[in-house]
Structures are given as C-alpha cells and as structure tokens.
Amino acid sequence: xxxxxxxxxxxxxxxxVVLAAVGATTAVAQPAGDKAATGGNAAAxxxxxxxxxxxxxVTAGAPGAFAEIRDHVGPKQSFAVGKADLDGTPMNANxxxxxxxxxKMFTSVLVLRLAERGxxxxxxxxxxxxxxxxxPAGWDMTGRQVMQHRSGIFDxxxxxxxxxxxxxxxxxxxxxxxxxxKPADMVAMSVKHGQQFTPGSKxxxxxxxYVLLGMAIEHLTGGSYAKAxxxxxxxxxxxxxxxxxxxxxxxxxxxxxxxxxxxxRTKPLLDSTEQNGSWVGSAGAVISSAADLDRFLTKLLxxxxxxxxxxxxxxxxxxxxxxxxxxxxxxxxxxxxxxxxGTVYGHGGIVQGFxxxxxxxxxxxxxxxxFGNASNNTSVTQGLTNTLEPAFCSTEPPAASxxxxxxxxxxxxxxxxxxxxxxxTRV
Numbered sequence: 001x002x003x004x005x006x007x008x009x010x011x012x013x014x015x016x017v018v019l020a021a022v023g024a025t026t027a028v029a030q031p032a033g034d035k036a037a038t039g040g041n042a043a044a045x046x047x048x049x050x051x052x053x054x055x056x057x058v059t060a061g062a063p064g065a066f067a068e069i070r071d072h073v074g075p076k077q078s079f080a081v082g083k084a085d086l087d088g089t090p091m092n093a094n095x096x097x098x099x100x101x102x103x104k105m106f107t108s109v110l111v112l113r114l115a116e117r118g119x120x121x122x123x124x125x126x127x128x129x130x131x132x133x134x135x136p137a138g139w140d141m142t143g144r145q146v147m148q149h150r151s152g153i154f155d156x157x158x159x160x161x162x163x164x165x166x167x168x169x170x171x172x173x174x175x176x177x178x179x180x181x182k183p184a185d186m187v188a189m190s191v192k193h194g195q196q197f198t199p200g201s202k203x204x205x206x207x208x209x210y211v212l213l214g215m216a217i218e219h220l221t222g223g224s225y226a227k228a229x230x231x232x233x234x235x236x237x238x239x240x241x242x243x244x245x246x247x248x249x250x251x252x253x254x255x256x257x258x259x260x261x262x263x264x265r266t267k268p269l270l271d272s273t274e275q276n277g278s279w280v281g282s283a284g285a286v287i288s289s290a291a292d293l294d295r296f297l298t299k300l301l302x303x304x305x306x307x308x309x310x311x312x313x314x315x316x317x318x319x320x321x322x323x324x325x326x327x328x329x330x331x332x333x334x335x336x337x338x339x340x341x342g343t344v345y346g347h348g349g350i351v352q353g354f355x356x357x358x359x360x361x362x363x364x365x366x367x368x369x370x371f372g373n374a375s376n377n378t379s380v381t382q383g384l385t386n387t388l389e390p391a392f393c394s395t396e397p398p399a400a401s402x403x404x405x406x407x408x409x410x411x412x413x414x415x416x417x418x419x420x421x422x423x424x425t426r427v
Contacts, residue, residue: 036318036362037342037392045069045368049390051079054370057383058082061261062355062374063269064091065384068290069391072298072365084373085257086269096241096255096289097371098277100349102358103286104210108147108333109300110217110228112313115143119220122147122332129216134187141199143216146209147332148321154193155206156186160279168263168376169270172352180247181278183215203323203330207283210333214282225282236307237299241289249274251287258353261376269374272353284351290369293358297346301364318345318362327419337419341393344368348385350375355384361392368392378421385419 050067057065064082071077080091114120120129122144127135129143141151161171190208197204214225221228226244234242241253251273259269277285288296299306303314320329320336327338334345337359346359346367355375360367368391372384 035342037339037344038361038363038365044071044074044394045077045392046390046394047077047079049394050077050387051081053383053387053390054079054081057372057380057387060379060383061377062372062380062384063259064256065370065372065387066091066093066290067368067370067387067391068093068294069368070294070298070366086259086271091256091373092254093290093371094254096251096253096287097356097373098251098258098275098349098351098354099286099288099293099356099358100280100284100351100354101207102288102293102347102349102356103280103282103284104333105296105300105347105358106229106233106286107210107213107217107225107282108317109308110225110232111143111147111213112309112317112332113232114217114220116310116313120216126151126212126216129220130212131184131215131219134184134212134215136191139195143213144332145199146212149203149205149209149330150200150321151206151209152195152197152199152201152204153206153208153212154190154196155204156190156208156211157280159189169260170263172260172270172272172275176279176352177249177272177275179279180276181281183211183281186211186279186281187215203321207280210283211281217282229286233296233308237295239288239292239295241287242292242296243287244285245287246277246281246285249276255287256354256371256373258351259374260352261374261380263376270353275352277351280351284349290371293356293369294360294367297358297360297367298364301345301360301362306364320345337388339389339393339419344388344392350381352376355381357385357388359388359392366392381421385421388419 054065054067058081063086064084066080069077078093080093082091083089084091115122120143123142125140126143126146127139145151160175187208217228218225229244257271258273260272262270300308301314303311317332317334320331323330329336335347336343336345344359344361348357353375355372358369368388370384370387372380374380
C-alpha cells in the first residue's frame with residue numbers, strides 16, 4: 001500500500017503487516033538526531049553486507065531486490081539479486097517501478113514551491129487553499145500540519161482495504177486494481193470519520209493528507225497534478241523514467257513486475273503490476289527509477305544550487321518532529337532516520353507489489369535506493385529496510401535482525417531491527 005507512517009496505540013500484526021502505534025505525544029520542532037550524515041563522513045557501503053541484506057529480503061519472500069548506492073564523490077555501486085519477474089528475468093536496477101509514498105516528497109516540493117511564491121501560507125488553514133466545501137468549516141489544520149501528518153485527518157485508505165494496514169488480495173482486486181477514485185471523493189470518505197484529534201497534538205500517518213495537498217496544487221495552479229509534476233520537477237531535472245499516469249494502469253517501458261503476497265500463504269504471489277493508482281494519487285502513484293530518485297533527492301537536498309527549492313525551504317523540510325517509532329522523525333514530506341553514522345533523509349513507499357526506500361545524506365552527496373518486488377510481507381519489509389545501515393554506514397545488522405528476516409513469513413520470529421520499520425506499511 002501507499003503508507004509510510006507509524007502505528008497507533010499498540011503494535012498489531014495483520015496478515016504479516018505490522019503497524020506501530022501512534023501515541024499521544026506532543027510534537028516539538030527539533031532537528032532529527034544528533035548528527036546528520038554527510039557524503040563526506042558517511043562510510044563507504046559494505047558490499048558483502050548490502051548483498052547479504054538483499055539476499056535475506058529474497059529469502060523472506062520477494063522474487064528479487066536491488067540497491068543502488070551513489071556517492072557523488074566516488075563511484076556508483078549497484079547490487080541486484082533474484083528475479084524481476086516469476087518468468088526468471090534477472091532483477092535489473094535500471095528498470096522502472098511504482099514508488100508508493102516516495103511520491104509524497106514530490107508533492108511536498110510542489111507545495112513548497114507555491115509557498116516560496118506566496119501562493120500558500122503553510123501556517124494558515126489548508127482549507128483556505130482548497131475548492132469550497134472540501135473540508136468542513138472549523139477544520140483548521142494548517143498546511144504544515146497536513147504535511148507533517150499531524151492534521152487529525154483520517155486515512156481514507158483504511159476504508160478501501162479490509163483492515164488498517166492490510167493489503168489483502170481480495171480488497172486489491174475488488175476496490176483497488178480497476179476502480180477510479182476522484183480526490184474529492186476520497187477526502188469525503190475520510191471526512192465522514194470526523195476529526196481524529198486536535199491538529200498538531202500528535203503524529204498519525206494519513207495518505208489523505210497528501211491527497212489534499214494534491215488538490216491544493218491543482219486549485220492554486222489551475223492545472224492537473226500531473227502537469228505540475230512534469231513542468232516543475234520532471235522536465236527541469238531531466239528525469240527520464242518518472243511519470244504520473246493516473247488513471248492508466250500500465251507501466252510503460254522496461255519495468256520490474258510487482259507481486260502482492262497472498263493472504264493465504266499457500267497460494268502463489270499475485271501479479272499486481274497493472275493497477276489503478278487513483279486510490280492514492282498524489283500520495284503514492286508516481287512511477288520512477290532508482291537513477292531518477294537519486295537525482296531528485298540529490299538536487300532537492302542541495303537547496304538553491306539544486307534548482308528545486310531555496311535553502312530555507314529545504315531546512316523546513318528536514319526539520320523533523322518525533323514519531324512513535326524510535327530514531328524515526330518526520331518533516332515536511334521527508335522522513336529522517338538515525339543510523340549509526342548519522343541521520344539520513346528521504347522516504348519509503350509500499351504500494352501493492354513494490355517496496356522502495358530512498359534516502360540521502362543531508363548534503364545530498366550520497367544516496368541509497370533499495371527496492372524489492374513483493375509486499376504484504378513484514379519480513380520482506382524488514383529485510384529491505386536493513387539494507388540502509390550497511391549502505392550508508394558499512395555495518396552489518398544485528399544477528400537477531402538477520403534471523404527475523406531469514407524466518408520469511410514467520411511473523412512471530414524475534415526481531416531487533418537495525419533500522420525500525422515504520423508503521424505505514426502501505427503506500
């Protein structure tokens with residue numbers, strides 16, 4: 001699915017997808033972690049450890065996995081294991097895939113570009129920048145709170161799936177693969193649940209937040225989200241393999257095949273490559289490649305010299321607030337993860353059949369994009385996430401964490417993850 005947030009009040013296992021509870025903590029603005037990793041002080045990737053993490057991801061149930069690590073003061077390192085499809089095609093790190101919630105980084109950049117031009121004030125109610133009637137009167141959550149997942153807005157994807165955090169194959173076929181949803185209809189679905197908490201009082205990941213931001217982009221520009229993305233990010237950065245094709249279901253060009261793990265583990269993986277992305281839209285429907293995600297993150301974190309945002313806007317994006325998951329914070333569309341060698345910034349995304357983690361050092365000089373082509377399997381998620389530590393810090397995940405990934409679909413296996421898995425194992 002399209003999420004990448006953190007859980008609610010207790011850890012719950014649902015069909016192999018673990019959600020962490022979001023407590024009622026009050027957010028206080030602060031930089032994430034004690035130090036931010038930079039390209040200059042991040043260690044060289046440990047090839048053996050990176051490959052071992054990817055192999056454990058495949059052992060856990062993904063047909064294939066890859067890692068693209070780019071040190072912009074040194075050579076690129078590329079690792080691919082397993083298969084790009086069940087026909088036996090080798091995994092290829094150059095091919096396209098669905099990026100899920102990595103889309104939120106693109107949406108945040110578009111919003112901040114509007115803010116820089118004075119078109120939107122992030123500290124005023126987002127309702128003021130939406131079509132009349134989109135949000136009820138009195139719903140005064142600000143644009144900033146919406147971007148931070150501190151809005152109190154219910155996640156509409158919980159209504160489209162059978163349970164919170166679950167990617168059931170039944171729900172996918174009935175409500176996701178072929179159904180076209182309008183953004184306003186998804187927001188209306190969410191509004192029916194009422195405001196969940198006082199805006200700003202705590203963190204609760206919600207894809208509806210970024211559907212609303214996409215609506216604001218369209219309302220303020222007078223054009224489509226796809227056009228804004230193309231004109232303001234894809235074309236200026238010359239991203240050759242990035243697109244937003246909603247409501248088309250196909251991925252054009254050479255691409256990895258995505259597989260949804262069946263709820264009944266005795267049944268085969270379900271090919272979920274062709275699917276309608278309208279159910280998450282500007283929260284998770286972008287298609288891209290490792291090279292394009294690297295270029296986007298690198299240019300973004302360079303600030304003014306990167307050509308996307310001002311230095312001040314990037315500072316706002318990377319000023320991350322605590323979440324209920326230790327060592328993981330969230331800024332304005334960027335997640336911050338504390339590794340042993342410092343804090344890295346980016347996002348993750350899980351959308352049926354595809355998992356991606358895209359992170360970079362604060363100066364944008366080193367990036368890592370790690371990918372696996374299966375979802376609805378917590379052990380795959382943990383195995384893939386464990387690739388980040390050796391990619392940036394040249395360290396091996398703890399033995400207990402390796403055992404957890406090696407247990408495959410055994411959700412009761414002990415775990416001591418090197419990098420915490422976020423609560424939003426959707427989109």
